[in-house]
Amino acid sequence: MEGGSPAFGYFMRFCSLRSGSSGNAAYIGYKDVHILVDAGLSGSTIEKSLLNIDVDPHDIAAILITHEHNDHIKGAGILSRRYDIPIYANEATWVSMEGLIGEIEPHNKRFFKTGEDFTLGDVKIRPFKKSHDASEPVGFSFFCGQNKATIATDLGYISRGVAANIMDSDVVLLESNHDVDMLINGTYPWPLKKRILSPHGHLSNKDAAEAIKKFIKLKAVGKIYLGHLSQNNNKPEIAYKTVIDALREEGIDYEINMALRYEESDIVEI
Numbered sequence: 001m002e003g004g005s006p007a008f009g010y011f012m013r014f015c016s017l018r019s020g021s022s023g024n025a026a027y028i029g030y031k032d033v034h035i036l037v038d039a040g041l042s043g044s045t046i047e048k049s050l051l052n053i054d055v056d057p058h059d060i061a062a063i064l065i066t067h068e069h070n071d072h073i074k075g076a077g078i079l080s081r082r083y084d085i086p087i088y089a090n091e092a093t094w095v096s097m098e099g100l101i102g103e104i105e106p107h108n109k110r111f112f113k114t115g116e117d118f119t120l121g122d123v124k125i126r127p128f129k130k131s132h133d134a135s136e137p138v139g140f141s142f143f144c145g146q147n148k149a150t151i152a153t154d155l156g157y158i159s160r161g162v163a164a165n166i167m168d169s170d171v172v173l174l175e176s177n178h179d180v181d182m183l184i185n186g187t188y189p190w191p192l193k194k195r196i197l198s199p200h201g202h203l204s205n206k207d208a209a210e211a212i213k214k215f216i217k218l219k220a221v222g223k224i225y226l227g228h229l230s231q232n233n234n235k236p237e238i239a240y241k242t243v244i245d246a247l248r249e250e251g252i253d254y255e256i257n258m259a260l261r262y263e264e265s266d267i268v269e270i
């Protein structure tokens with residue numbers, strides 16, 4: 001994929017390849033740097049998805065891992081071995097996922113520290129702390145030229161720290177995991193319901209709606225994607241409606257986009 005026309009500056013490109021409890025992967029590109037955030041599907045699904053948006057898997061410079069749950073790491077080892085791609089994670093996540101992703105070449109085992117920025121080419125990456133039931137889960141903000149994109153899914157609540165990282169993002173992928181009534185009345189065993197609802201679980205549609213309302217009122221956010229929807233306790237139209245209705249109650253008319261389970265989102269170029 002071309003990196004934009006230098007005459008007009010370079011584009012930052014963002015695409016949610018797949019999002020949901022069945023597997024997550026997102027793409028961020030800037031100039032000649034192509035980054036995969038999580039690889040929670042089969043290697044071949046991610047390959048096909050990248051090709052669908054005209055990115056050659058050979059060109060992926062890094063796979064960044066948010067946390068060690070299977071829906072975020074399933075294909076990471078496969079892709080790393082197949083295309084010689086470095087995997088970046090914090091130390092606690094490496095400890096937890098090492099036995100799950102197979103043998104990784106030592107030169108492809110890379111570390112970052114939560115809260116410390118690092119760079120890949122001209123992309124600055126900020127891994128930030130979030131609350132979720134994993135070893136040391138992070139969200140990521142990406143700074144590309146004047147633009148910023150943030151991925152914040154798999155979080156029990158929006159802490160001040162998470163909110164600060166979402167602020168002023170041109171693109172945000174925010175979790176809208178479940179409808180609370182569907183979850184409570186659904187078939188999951190109570191301990192699992194409790195885990196999902198806990199501060200270490202997942203963000204509900206209502207939580208997402210409240211947060212989005214605040215960010216929009218502060219004029220602190222650009223394009224918004226709702227993602228990581230639960231298969232059993234949510235539906236895209238319910239998540240969408242919950243957020244749109246909450247905004248309309250306040251007289252806010254705003255475009256809300258969906259990051260879906262089985263298809264790529266549109267590609268944002270800014």
Ligand SMILES: [Zn+2]
Pocket residue numbers: 020021024069071072154228
């Ligand atoms: Zn997840």
Ligand SMILES: [Zn+2]
Pocket residue numbers: 067069132134154
């Ligand atoms: Zn998770």
